[in-house]
Every structure is written in C-alpha cells, then in structure tokens.
Amino acid sequence: xxxxxxxxxxxxxxxxxxxxxxxxxxxxxxxxxxxxxxxxxxxxxxxxxxxxxxxxxxxxxxxxxxxxxxxxxxxxxxxxxxxxxxxxxxxxxxxxxxxxxxxxxxxxxxxxxxxxxxxxxxxxxxxxxxxxxxxxxxxxxxxxxxxxxxxxxxxxxxxxxxxxxxxxxxxxxxxxxxxxxxxxxxxxxxxxxxxxxxxxxxxxxxxxxxxxxxxxxxxxxxxxxxxxxxxxxxxxxxxxxxxxxxxxxxxxxxxxxxxxxxxxxxxxxxxxxxxxxxxxxxxxxxxxxxxxxxxxxxxxxxxxxxxxxxxxxxxxxxxxxxxxxxxxxxxxxxxxxxxxxxxxxxxxxxxxxxxxxxxxxxxxxxxxxxxxxxxxxxxxxxxxxxxxxxxxxxxxxxxxxxxxxxxxxxxxxxxxxxxxxxxxxxxxxxxxxxxxxxxxx
Amino acid sequence: xxxxxxxxxxxxxxxxxxxxxxxxxxxxxxxxxxxxxxxxxxxxxxxxxxxxxxxxxxxxxxxxxxxxxxxxxxxxxxxxxxxxxxxxxxxxxxxxxxxxxxxxxxxxxxxxxxxxxxxxxxxxxxxxxxxxxxxxxxxxxxxxxxxxxxxxxxxxxxxxxxxxxxxxxxxxxxxxxxxxxxxxxxxxxxxxxxxxxxxxxxxxxxxxxxxxxxxxxxxxxxxxxxxxxxxxxxxxxxxxxxxxxxxxxxxxxxxxxxxxxxxxxxxxxxxxxxxxxxxxxxxxxxxxxxxxxxxxxxxxxxxxxxxxxxxxxxxxxxxxxxxxxxxxxxxxxxxxxxxxxxxxxxxxxxx
Numbered sequence: 205x206x207x208x209x210x211x212x213x214x215x216x217x218x219x220x221x222x223x224x225x226x227x228x229x230x231x232x233x234x235x236x237x238x239x240x241x242x243x244x245x246x247x248x249x250x251x252x253x254x255x256x257x258x259x260x261x262x263x264x265x266x267x268x269x270x271x272x273x274x275x276x277x278x279x280x281x282x283x284x285x286x287x288x289x290x291x292x293x294x295x296x297x298x299x300x301x302x303x304x305x306x307x308x309x310x311x312x313x314x315x316x317x318x319x320x321x322x323x324x325x326x327x328x329x330x331x332x333x334x335x336x337x338x339x340x341x342x343x344x345x346x347x348x349x350x351x352x353x354x355x356x357x358x359x360x361x362x363x364x365x366x367x368x369x370x371x372x373x374x375x376x377x378x379x380x381x382x383x384x385x386x387x388x389x390x391x392x393x394x395x396x397x398x399x400x401x402x403x404x405x406x407x408x409x410x411x412x413x414x415x416x417x418x419x420x421x422x423x424x425x426x427x428x429x430x431x432x433x434x435x436x437x438x439x440x441x442x443x444x445x446x447x448x449x450x451x452x453x454x455x456x457x458x459x460x461x462x463x464x465x466x467x468x469x470x471x472x473x474x475x476x477x478x479x480x481x482x483x484x485x486x487x488x489x490x491x492x493x494x495x496x497x498x499x500x501x502x503x504x505x506x507x508x509x510x511x512x513x514x515x516x517x518x519x520x521x522x523x524x525x526x527x528x529x530x531x532x533x534x535x536x537x538x539x540x541x542x543x544x545x546x547x548x549x550x551x552x553x554x555x556x557x558x559x560x561x562x563x564x565x566x567x568x569x570x571x572x573x574x575x576x577x578x579x580x581x582x583x584x585x586x587x588x589x590x591x592x593x594x595x596x597x598x599x600x601x602x603x604x605x606x607x608x609x610x611x612x613x614x615x616x617x618x619x620x621x622x623x624x625x626x627x628x629x630x631x632x633x634x635x636x637x638x639x640x641x642x643x644x645x
Numbered sequence: 646x647x648x649x650x651x652x653x654x655x656x657x658x659x660x661x662x663x664x665x666x667x668x669x670x671x672x673x674x675x676x677x678x679x680x681x682x683x684x685x686x687x688x689x690x691x692x693x694x695x696x697x698x699x700x701x702x703x704x705x706x707x708x709x710x711x712x713x714x715x716x717x718x719x720x721x722x723x724x725x726x727x728x729x730x731x732x733x734x735x736x737x738x739x740x741x742x743x744x745x746x747x748x749x750x751x752x753x754x755x756x757x758x759x760x761x762x763x764x765x766x767x768x769x770x771x772x773x774x775x776x777x778x779x780x781x782x783x784x785x786x787x788x789x790x791x792x793x794x795x796x797x798x799x800x801x802x803x804x805x806x807x808x809x810x811x812x813x814x815x816x817x818x819x820x821x822x823x824x825x826x827x828x829x830x831x832x833x834x835x836x837x838x839x840x841x842x843x844x845x846x847x848x849x850x851x852x853x854x855x856x857x858x859x860x861x862x863x864x865x866x867x868x869x870x871x872x873x874x875x876x877x878x879x880x881x882x883x884x885x886x887x888x889x890x891x892x893x894x895x896x897x898x899x900x901x902x903x904x905x906x907x908x909x910x911x912x913x914x915x916x917x918x919x920x921x922x923x924x925x926x927x928x929x930x931x932x933x934x935x936x937x938x939x940x941x942x943x944x945x946x947x948x949x950x951x952x953x954x955x956x957x958x959x960x961x962x963x964x965x966x967x968x969x970x971x972x973x974x975x976x977x978x979x980x981x982x983x984x985x986x987x988x989x990x991x992x993x994x995x996x
C-alpha cells in the first residue's frame with residue numbers, strides 16, 4: 205500500500221532508538237518547581253498567590269487574562285518561595301512562581317461533570333479551559349480556543365497527530381503504546397466538544413508497534429476512528445502537512461486548519477483533556493523524552509511542569525563528557541540551552557543531549573543554486589532567494605515571494621550543501637516584514 | 646551505565662553527592678553535570694542537525710563522474726589527450742589562485758569548481774588543438790567566465806563553455822580540425838559524424854557512435870562513458886534529472902519530426918542523440934547547478950529550450966554542432982525562467 209504523505213520535505217536520520225523502547229517512568233517529585241506564568245501563545249497569566257502562601261497540587265496559581273490565554277496550576281504541594289524573573293528555555297527571563305515542595309501530593313481537583321458522555325459542550329469547554337490545557341506538540345496554543353467552533357467555519361474532521369516527525373523524540377510514541385485507551389477517550393471528548401464525526405489518527409510508519417496498538421484499541425473500544433500510517437518524512441507532523449497528507453486539503457496561506465474544516469491535536473493534548481475531564485486533574489505533568497548520545501541513560505519520564513531541567517537530567521544519570529548541546533524540543537525546531545536550571549514547561553516534548561554538534565562552525569560556501577532547498581521546502585517557497593533577499597534587506601520583495609508562509613521547519617538548512625544559515629536569515633526577514641506591516645497599519 | 650565507567654569517573658572527580666554539590670550549584674548549575682570539568686554548551690538556532698553533503702563533495706563527485714569519459718579520451722587519442730587535459734586543469738586552477746590573490750580572498754581551489762571547469766573544457770576540445778590555445782581557453786574560462794561575476798555561484802554562463810566559445814571564435818580552424826581515434830595526427834584531417842552528415846550526407850551507423858570510435862572532441866565521442874558518469878550524478882542527486890531528460894527528449898522528438906517528414910535530408914533522431922557533444926552537454930553542462938534554473942518547472946523549460954535550439958542549429962545553422970550555443974543561450978535566460986516559474990506556495994490563494 206502506498207503510504208500517505210505531503211510533497212517535498214526531507215529525511216533526517218531518526219536517532220529514535222535511544223529511548224523508543226524505554227517505558228514511561230515517573231520522575232520523583234522535585235524539591236522545587238519554577239512554574240512560568242506564560243506557557244502558551246497569548247497573554248501571560250496574572251499570579252493569584254503571594255510569597256509564603258501554601259499551595260496544593262493542582263491549585264490555580266496563575267489566572268488566564270483574556271480569551272487567548274490559559275491558567276497555570278501548582279504542580280506540587282508546598283509553599284510559594286518567590287515570584288520573580290527566572291531563566292526560561294527561550295533564553296531570557298520571564299515571570300515564574302517558585303514553589304518549594306512540602307511533603308507528598310495533596311490534590312485539588314477540578315470541578316467536572318460526573319459523566320462526560322451526558323455532559324453539555326459548555327461544561328466540557330469549561331473543564332478544558334480551567335485545566336490549563338495547551339497544545340503539547342510544541343506550539344502551546346490554548347486548546348479551549350482551538351476547540352471553539354465558529355459558525356462560519358464548520359469543522360468536520362478531527363486529526364490526532366501522532367507523527368512525531370522530529371528526530372530523537374519518542375514521548376508520543378511511548379504514550380500511544382502505554383496510554384492508548386486514555387488517548388482515545390480524550391480524542392472522543394475533543395470530538396464531542398467539536399461535534400465532528402470523522403476522526404483520523406496519523407502515525408508515521410516508523411512506529412509500527414504504535415500503529416498496531418492504536419488499531420487494536422480503536423477496535424476494542426468501538427471508536428469510529430481511522431488509524432492512518434504515514435510516510436516517514438520531516439515535517440509530516442506539521443499541521444498543514446498532516447492535513448494535506450490525510451484529507452488532501454490545503455490550508456490557505458495565512459489561514460488556520462479551521463478554514464478547511466479540520467482541527468489537529470497532539471497525542472499529549474488529548475491525553476491531558478482526558479485527565480482533566482475524567483479524572484479532574486489539571487495539566488501539571490507531561491511526558492518528556494530525555495534522549496541523545498550524550499545522556500547516560502536515555503528515558504521517557506513523566507515530569508511535573510516546572511521541574512528544573514537539572515533534576516530531570518540527574519534522574520537520567522547525568523550528561524556524558526562528550527556533550528556539546530542540550531536542546532529543548534527536537535533537533536530540527538528545538539532551542540539549544542546554555543543553562544540547565546530552566547524548568548520543564550507544558551510544551552517541552554523532549555530534551556536532546558547531543559554530542560554530535562561540532563563546536564567549530566561549518567564553513568559557509570556561496571549558494572550554488574543546487575535547488576535542494578527549493579525541493580525540500582514543504583511550503584513551496586524559494587528559500588535560497590528569500591534568504592539572499594533578507595540578507596540584503598530587500599524586505600518588500602521577500603514579502604512578495606511569500607516569506608511569511610515559512611513554517612520554520614528547518615528543512616532548507618538541513619539540506620543546504622553550502623551550510624548557509626537560510627532559516628536564520630528568513631527569521632530576520634519575517635521579523636522585519638511583520639514590523640513593516642505593523643508600521644503601515 | 647557500566648560499573649567500570651563509573652569508577653573511572655570517580656577517579657577523575659570527587660564523588661558527586663547531592664549535599665556536596667548544592668552550594669556550588671548556585672554558582673553554576675551545570676557544575677555537577679559535567680565530568681570532569683564544565684564545558685560551555687554550544688548555542689545556535691534551529692535546526693541543530695544537518696546533512697553532511699557539502700559543496701566540495703558535490704564538486705569532486707562531478708570530477709569523479711567525468712573519469713570514465715577522461716579515461717576513454719586518453720585511450721582513443723593518446724598522449725595529446727593527456728597533454729590537453731593536464732594543461733587545461735592546471736591552467737584553470739592556477740588562474741583561480743592568481744585571482745584569489747588579486748582579490749585578497751581565501752583560496753577557493755579546494756572546492757573543486759576550478760578543476761571541473763578545466764576538465765570539462767579539455768573534454769570539449771578537438772585532440773589536435775595546440776596546448777597553448779587550450780591554456781588560453783582555460784584562463785579565459787575561469788577569469789572571464791567565472792571570477793569576473795564574483796566567483797563560484799555568481800556566474801551566469803557555464804565557465805567551461807565560455808572558454809570553448811572563446812576558443813571557437815579565436816581559433817576557428819584549429820577548433821574544427823578533427824582526428825580519428827588510434828590514427829595519430831599526421832596531417833590527415835577527419836570529420837565528425839555530424840559534419841559528415843551535414844556536408845556530405847554520409848550517415849554514421851549507431852554502433853561506432855556509442856562506443857566512440859569516431860572523430861570528435863576528446864570526451865564526447867564515447868557516449869557510454871559519458872552516460873555512466875551522468876547516471877552516477879543522477880543517482881547521487883548531484884544533477885537535476887529533469888534537465889537531461891527534457892533536453893535529450895526534446896532533441897529526440899524534434900529531430901524525429903523532421904526525419905519523419907524527409908528521411909533523405911534529415912538524420913534519424915537516434916543519430917542526433919548519440920552524436921556530437923549532446924550527451925556530455927546534457928549530463929554535465931546543462932545540469933551545472935549555478936547556471937540552470939532553481940525551480941522544477943524552470944528545469945523542464947530549460948531542457949526543452951536547449952533541445953529546440955540545438956536541433957535548429959544542427960539542422961539549419963551554419964555549424965554542424967550546436968550544443969555549446971544552445972546551452973549558453975539558455976543560461977542567459979535562466980534568471981527570467983526563475984522569475985516566471987516560481988512555484989505556487991502551499992495553499993496560495995489567487996488574489
């Protein structure tokens with residue numbers, strides 16, 4: 205059978221074997237957590253607690269401000285030590301709540317309906333909002349906003365994203381193997397909220413055991429979902445590419461998946477929905493793949509949100525001597541870190557400890573117009589041209605060539621034989637074009 | 646974690662325990678994670694992973710792909726072939742060095758692009774050409790064909806073909822004096838199959854055309870050797886398959902059209918495909934990354950355009966062969982092709 209896929213894209217080496225066979229392990233409760241007040245796209249939260257306040261696990265400590273925002277909860281039971289600016293994975297300081305753990309968990313559960321099947325959509329929506337659920341694939345878009353159907357844009361398809369196309373990462377893979385029933389229930393809840401009938405589960409074909417497990421559980425649970433094996437290709441898990449692969453619809457430029465009647469959600473996200481709606485637990489922990497060739501024992505750990513990266517690494521035996529890079533997220537779109545005291549956040553899908561990166565920058569050659577980047581770009585842009593235009597500050601021209609469509613997947617840099625920092629220039633260009641547009645309006 | 650590894654590390658650094666490290670951790674939280682001593686982590690923006698192919702790998706692969714044709718040139722034409730090839734490559738590389746010095750930039754000979762230009766130029770020359778002319782052509786190819794535009798990646802025309810065009814204009818007689826393989830060059834001038842057909846209507850049969858036992862330029866006669874190298878490039882994806890396919894396909898169809906109309910006056914399409922420098926041009930010169938379009942659609946247009954031009958020159962022009970001019974002419978319109986064949990971006994809405 206021909207596997208479904210999108211066009212263009214690249215085939216990076218997978219490196220999944222480090223942690224793909226490691227069962228999910230629960231990380232021991234951390235002694236202190238740093239809970240950022242902004243773990244989502246949108247407006248930051250307002251803190252609800254003060255210094256020296258006692259907090260319970262699951263207690264709301266940051267209130268959502270505005271519609272596109274999401275509350276944060278304490279992930280341990282303890283005392284608020286400080287509210288201040290701490291280093292974040294993006295490389296700058298943002299407001300966080302520093303909580304010191306005192307003893308074991310004392311849960312504060314969410315208000316939830318007794319049975320989600322008979323509950324109303326409004327009730328479910330409220331639970332999802334108050335549980336602070338955001339997209340756990342990496343973008344961290346508030347889920348309650350995503351699940352809000354606008355009357356002029358009806359939704360008819362729900363796609364569960366189990367691609368995990370980034371090299372190294374294995375957290376979604378392990379979750380689909382070990383928590384398949386919970387994921388499927390979460391998916392059913394999300395589909396009830398959206399009121400859609402068609403449900404697809406897209407999984408890349410390098411996770412045959414996960415495809416098998418999900419198929420079995422779908423059948424056993426009597427769900428009307430279809431498990432779709434997909435070609436192994438990067439960026440298969442990008443929303444637009446996944447929609448093209450599974451339902452063959454193209455999201456118009458500047459549009460959202462809702463414009464073509466589709467909602468895509470990550471495995472972790474629907475799992476969090478299930479935990480919130482069925483068990484009343486807000487989003488305070490997530491599965492993180494700690495992997496790479498520079499960590500002593502690669503693992504998939506379930507860590508509390510706010511756990512310092514350092515304690516997670518220590519739990520995995522520490523870093524090896526050959527480490528050159530610690531990346532939060534995958535190697536294609538993740539952020540390299542210089543400080544391991546930063547906390548795990550809701551969107552942290554993996555920590556890649558790599559010893560492969562050379563400390564000497566690779567020599568950059570002139571562009572030889574080999575068109576590798578043109579045939580790799582999943583958005584059909586001309587990366588080499590755009591990068592040159594923004595290098596020479598021709599921002600209007602690059603806007604005309606669609607620079608804002610770039611999804612920053614990094615495929616162009618991956619294939620470039622001249623080692624040109626194409627994506628880095630594109631980021632500069634995108635920033636400048638957006639600035640120009642803001643000035644005009 | 647093997648026990649032996651652990652004991653190894655303990656020897657180098659004091660044992661790491663929670664309590665011992667805590668005060669230190671405040672200063673630099675990484676201290677207890679790096680053994681034996683902290684080393685700064687590398688910070689860069691994503692992606693952090695990249696493919697290992699780089700420009701020198703591509704360029705030297707093209708040189709490697711030319712080896713079969715080069716070997717056959719030496720087999721067929723002997724010492725003069727060796728002289729021409731060495732003279733062209735050395736002259737090209739030295740010119741590159743001199744210009745690097747003049748421009749006060751780092752030497753760029755390691756990337757292999759100058760060597761390719763020299764070798765390709767040599768393979769397009771007639772075996773009887775004097776070495777001094779060949780050296781002049783090589784210098785012209787690098788200096789005017791490539792470096793004047795800014796070096797690798799900025800030239801508009803294929804440098805080797807610029808060098809050949811210069812020689813064609815400067816030494817028209819020497820550039821059209823041919824010799825047969827294995828015969829030596831004692832004043833007996835031979836003709837290429839294309840010339841024989843054009844001027845005397847003698848059609849060479851297919852078998853010598855393919856094995857290369859005919860008059861012609863050094864590297865173009867043995868079609869099999871050229872194709873072997875070309876296929877290597879296509880398999881390695883160092884050349885865009887669309888260009889040779891559309892180039893050869895167009896020549897086949899377009900010349901076939903004339904052959905069907907009037908077989909007495911026009912040669913059959915297979916003759917056109919396997920004769921002259923078409924194979925060498927289609928696989929190694931038209932596919933030159935720098936001077937061919939970057940868009941897939943543009944590659945098709947480039948190949949088809951070159952094919953049409955070639956057939957027109959061969960059938961109706963004053964010269965028997967037109968690979969050089971057809972590719973150079975298409976090089977000149979490549980920027981325009983790029984501009985008008987921009988792929989529609991994903992989900993582009995017509996406005």
